[in-house]
Amino acid sequence: MFHPVLPRGREDRTVLVSGRGCTVRDTEGRTYLDASSVLGLTQIGHGREEIAQAAAEQMRTLGHFHTWGTISNDKAIRLAARLTDLAPQGLQRVYFTSGGGEGVEIALRMARYFHHRTGSPERTWILSRRTAYHGIGYGSGTVSGSPAYQDGFGPVLPHVHHLTPPDPYHAELYDGEDVTEYCLRELARTIDEIGPGRIAAMIGEPVMGAGGAVVPPPDYWPRVAALLRSHGILLILDEVVTAFGRTGTWFAAEHFGVTPDLLVTAKGITSGYVPHGAVLLTEEVADAVNGETGFPIGFTYTGHPTACAVALANLDIIEREGLLENAVKVGDHLAGRLAALRGLPAVGDVRQLGMMLAVELVSDKTARTPLPGGTLGVVDALREDAGVIVRATPRSLVLNPALVMDRATADEVADGLDSVLRRLAPDGRI
Numbered sequence: 001m002f003h004p005v006l007p008r009g010r011e012d013r014t015v016l017v018s019g020r021g022c023t024v025r026d027t028e029g030r031t032y033l034d035a036s037s038v039l040g041l042t043q044i045g046h047g048r049e050e051i052a053q054a055a056a057e058q059m060r061t062l063g064h065f066h067t068w069g070t071i072s073n074d075k076a077i078r079l080a081a082r083l084t085d086l087a088p089q090g091l092q093r094v095y096f097t098s099g100g101g102e103g104v105e106i107a108l109r110m111a112r113y114f115h116h117r118t119g120s121p122e123r124t125w126i127l128s129r130r131t132a133y134h135g136i137g138y139g140s141g142t143v144s145g146s147p148a149y150q151d152g153f154g155p156v157l158p159h160v161h162h163l164t165p166p167d168p169y170h171a172e173l174y175d176g177e178d179v180t181e182y183c184l185r186e187l188a189r190t191i192d193e194i195g196p197g198r199i200a201a202m203i204g205e206p207v208m209g210a211g212g213a214v215v216p217p218p219d220y221w222p223r224v225a226a227l228l229r230s231h232g233i234l235l236i237l238d239e240v241v242t243a244f245g246r247t248g249t250w251f252a253a254e255h256f257g258v259t260p261d262l263l264v265t266a267k268g269i270t271s272g273y274v275p276h277g278a279v280l281l282t283e284e285v286a287d288a289v290n291g292e293t294g295f296p297i298g299f300t301y302t303g304h305p306t307a308c309a310v311a312l313a314n315l316d317i318i319e320r321e322g323l324l325e326n327a328v329k330v331g332d333h334l335a336g337r338l339a340a341l342r343g344l345p346a347v348g349d350v351r352q353l354g355m356m357l358a359v360e361l362v363s364d365k366t367a368r369t370p371l372p373g374g375t376l377g378v379v380d381a382l383r384e385d386a387g388v389i390v391r392a393t394p395r396s397l398v399l400n401p402a403l404v405m406d407r408a409t410a411d412e413v414a415d416g417l418d419s420v421l422r423r424l425a426p427d428g429r430i
């Protein structure tokens with residue numbers, strides 16, 4: 001088996017076989033606390049019987065049929081209605097996908113096609129941010145910020161420009177200026193240089209996930225959205241990680257009071273029990289890209305009824321168990337515990353919104369330089385020595401606990417981090 005992100009020559013593996021709640025078990029019978037809910041998606045925890053039943057029932061009834069043209073299915077229709085009820089006002093239509101990156105591809109296509117259909121085919125440029133993550137496709141991978149998705153894979157998608165992300169901890173990026181002011185000035189200058197009539201859309205995660213749970217200043221998104229709108233540039237919010245309670249609200253856009261033209265989501269929509277995703281769009285975008293012939297891009301699994309049945313059962317659990325409220329309560333508690341680690345020599349920053357948390361590790365607290373060798377060694381030590389699974393990002397340990405996690409389990413996670421980070425030297429040695 002070929003594992004992505006596994007260095008050549010390393011053969012050791014933790015082979016997982018089962019999971020319940022926030023705990024997973026390996027072939028040796030050892031248990032681990034899953035503080036990353038896989039990759040920020042198991043909102044309702046592992047091993048939920050209700051989900052297995054919803055999937056089995058739908059598989060017996062109608063396992064799959066596509067939703068192309070005039071064919072539809074009852075579960076896809078019900079889920080679309082449920083999503084538009086929960087979504088920020090104005091997002092009225094739903095295009096189903098099988099995951100996040102695929103949703104980003106569709107959103108990028110729709111953004112360019114919208115302008116093509118409304119008389120501005122020269123609007124082809126897409127604005128994004130450095131350190132963003134949007135998926136592995138040639139479109140989604142190019143709008144992703146890390147050079148790792150582009151170097152050696154070229155030529156990548158043309159007409160993509162990356163802006164500076166709003167990262168309050170890294171004041172050195174903004175020449176002493178206020179973070180939002182700097183980013184807005186850069187955005188205005190970029191629009192001017194490329195030409196406002198040549199830009200299709202800007203894409204961004206409301207809170208950056210793989211970039212290290214980076215929470216922007218509160219005025220960043222409202223001001224970005226207003227500037228884009230004044231130039232007729234569409235806003236695509238990538239809520240693949242942030243939706244369905246991850247930040248304590250159904251959608252993170254609610255924190256910032258913005259309604260995008262297109263919103264991409266996946267992961268928590270089914271809590272990852274089966275792959276699924278959705279692109280939500282305004283009536284204006286839907287109408288324009290549809291036209292007389294219909295939007296030309298569809299695929300095998302769009303509107304998958306089993307995935308939709310699982311999503312409906314998952315959303316029922318999130319609502320019935322008050323998981324949005326729990327995400328705020330336990331997220332705040334865990335953030336309080338992690339904040340106590342700030343005094344340690346290699347801990348630079350602790351950030352949080354709901355159940356999105358990050359501990360940024362540094363080799364120098366003043367210069368805010370990353371740990372030499374990155375964070376992978378720390379993540380391995382956390383798993384092996386403390387039995388806690390967190391996600392490694394280039395600079396930070398990212399924690400995305402299941403929204404069902406209780407305070408006592410959050411304390412166990414914090415104790416695990418405490419025990420390992422206390423041994424971590426700023427040169428990266430443990």
Ligand code: PLP
Nearest residue numbers: 099100101133134135209240241
């Ligand atoms: N967008 C964001 C913000 C993500 O974090 C991810 C995955 O982590 C993706 C898109 C890609 O989603 P997928 O892996 O389902 O294709």
